[in-house]
Amino acid sequence: MRDFPGLTRTDSFYIDGQWVAPLGRDTHGLIDPATEEPIATIPMASEDDVNTAVAAARGAFDDWSLTPGSERLRLLRRLLELYDVRSEDLAQLMMQEMGTPIGFSRAAQVWVGQQHLLATIDALEKLPEQEMRGDTMIGLEPIGVCALITPWNWPMNQLVVKAAPALAAGCTMVAKPSEYSPLSALLFAELVEEAGYPAGVYNHITGAGPVAGEALARHPGVDMVSITGSTRAGVQVARAAADTVKRVAQELGGKSANIVCRDADFEQAVREGVEACYVNCGQACRAPARLLVPQERMEEAKAIARAAAEAHVVGAPSGDVALGPVVNEAQWRHIQALIQSGIDEGATLVTGGTGRPEGLSRGWYVKPTVFADVTPGMTIETEEIFGPVIALIGYDTEEDAIRIANDTVYGLSAYIQCPDPERARHIARRLCAGAIWINGADWSAFAPFGGYRQSGNGREHGEWGLQDYLEVKSVAGW
Numbered sequence: 001m002r003d004f005p006g007l008t009r010t011d012s013f014y015i016d017g018q019w020v021a022p023l024g025r026d027t028h029g030l031i032d033p034a035t036e037e038p039i040a041t042i043p044m045a046s047e048d049d050v051n052t053a054v055a056a057a058r059g060a061f062d063d064w065s066l067t068p069g070s071e072r073l074r075l076l077r078r079l080l081e082l083y084d085v086r087s088e089d090l091a092q093l094m095m096q097e098m099g100t101p102i103g104f105s106r107a108a109q110v111w112v113g114q115q116h117l118l119a120t121i122d123a124l125e126k127l128p129e130q131e132m133r134g135d136t137m138i139g140l141e142p143i144g145v146c147a148l149i150t151p152w153n154w155p156m157n158q159l160v161v162k163a164a165p166a167l168a169a170g171c172t173m174v175a176k177p178s179e180y181s182p183l184s185a186l187l188f189a190e191l192v193e194e195a196g197y198p199a200g201v202y203n204h205i206t207g208a209g210p211v212a213g214e215a216l217a218r219h220p221g222v223d224m225v226s227i228t229g230s231t232r233a234g235v236q237v238a239r240a241a242a243d244t245v246k247r248v249a250q251e252l253g254g255k256s257a258n259i260v261c262r263d264a265d266f267e268q269a270v271r272e273g274v275e276a277c278y279v280n281c282g283q284a285c286r287a288p289a290r291l292l293v294p295q296e297r298m299e300e301a302k303a304i305a306r307a308a309a310e311a312h313v314v315g316a317p318s319g320d321v322a323l324g325p326v327v328n329e330a331q332w333r334h335i336q337a338l339i340q341s342g343i344d345e346g347a348t349l350v351t352g353g354t355g356r357p358e359g360l361s362r363g364w365y366v367k368p369t370v371f372a373d374v375t376p377g378m379t380i381e382t383e384e385i386f387g388p389v390i391a392l393i394g395y396d397t398e399e400d401a402i403r404i405a406n407d408t409v410y411g412l413s414a415y416i417q418c419p420d421p422e423r424a425r426h427i428a429r430r431l432c433a434g435a436i437w438i439n440g441a442d443w444s445a446f447a448p449f450g451g452y453r454q455s456g457n458g459r460e461h462g463e464w465g466l467q468d469y470l471e472v473k474s475v476a477g478w
Helices: 047-065 069-085 087-098 102-126 155-169 183-195 209-218 231-242 266-277 295-310 329-344 398-406 421-430 462-468
Strands: 013-015 018-020 027-032 037-043 130-133 136-142 145-149 172-176 202-204 224-228 247-251 257-260 290-294 348-351 369-374 389-395 413-417 435-438 470-476
Touching: 013 047, 013 183, 047 136, 047 145, 047 172, 047 202, 047 209, 069 087, 069 102, 069 155, 069 183, 087 102, 087 155, 087 183, 102 155, 102 462, 145 155, 145 209, 155 172, 155 183, 155 224, 155 462, 172 209, 183 202, 209 224, 209 231, 224 231, 231 247, 257 266, 257 398, 266 290, 266 295, 266 389, 266 413, 290 295, 290 398, 295 348, 295 369, 295 389, 329 369, 329 389, 389 398, 398 421, 413 421, 421 435, 462 470
Parallel strands: 145 172, 145 224, 172 202, 224 247, 257 290, 257 413, 290 389, 369 389, 413 435
Antiparallel strands: 013 018, 013 202, 027 037, 130 136, 136 470, 348 369
């Protein structure tokens, strides 16, 4: 097994301020997706482990919930300092656990966690904890014990976007990151410990969704579950949580459309659309995987997209490459099956396809793939692929493009390329999505993020994320 510089332990849970041996005996073998070689064995929590972690969080809640906001701010700032100091260790761990190219791991995977800490600190500084309405005091209080269930594709983004506001609000928590990218989450738990948070405030376990995730969701000692994952996983958590009527915040799947208007800079829009879809090897819920172009310019779009896709260098994530492997064999086979479905259902394979890229015989590498002449209803048009695969879809009119973009069970995000600001805003108002980017606008941790429909409920980032972890209390006659 591999040693991980900067990481103290991989065989323990962090519960009630201590690193403890798991009560259950199940383990998960972590595989380096670039080499297919085992690198670590991770413990998998049993229901007893979940009960122990929840009890620790429950026991710490009363004191922590009454901690002054100034102290919670101090600890968050200290956590940010430590996060920045250990940023290279975090980047290296994410490269090894999920195959993220080291340059992207440093510039994006680590950076987004830092941004969420900054946005949460800003939100807490501005939070009015109480206000008077006549003789009634309206107060904001922490909701209680929170279960934080996070996926593997953006390990620090998805963990910090939940843990930071929960800590800021005065909640205690049990974090269960994915067993497929547990190393960086382990280091984050060490940073929380080093920052000086009281015992029981932050508890860390790893485990399978059907065991640990379900046990957390239905646990009567848990007041809220925040999950980022597939729509299927979100539904399962909501069902398990229903009996105790706890709050459930969900950031789930997506199949985002990117509308290229007729008067857009066509070459730039198509090229950047491909590049945006391939970010993080396509493993992003907000990936603009459906590129909508005027039907009469489909051939032109094919040529531009082909060149953009083939410019992506695929290889070992430790090198200067655009794309590393996808996270594991199961994900690789899922992507291969969807690529084959596109071929079988009659879409035009412009470049890429099934199998590994040329020259790569080991590792879960995927060919950067472009399909064109994709029609609504094809599997690659409706299902979330979570890989470097983009579908070019033709439209006749702008109204037609809006209809196609909205013809999905999801509603997480959307993209618009249009030189006319008023038209772009008009299109944005018509799209059923929680987050929309116009003309390559930057992502921001200070703007809300979340979806419509089967993409979930609630909003994360900044003050919107902080509100998720707060209850509202009114006291008349104050």
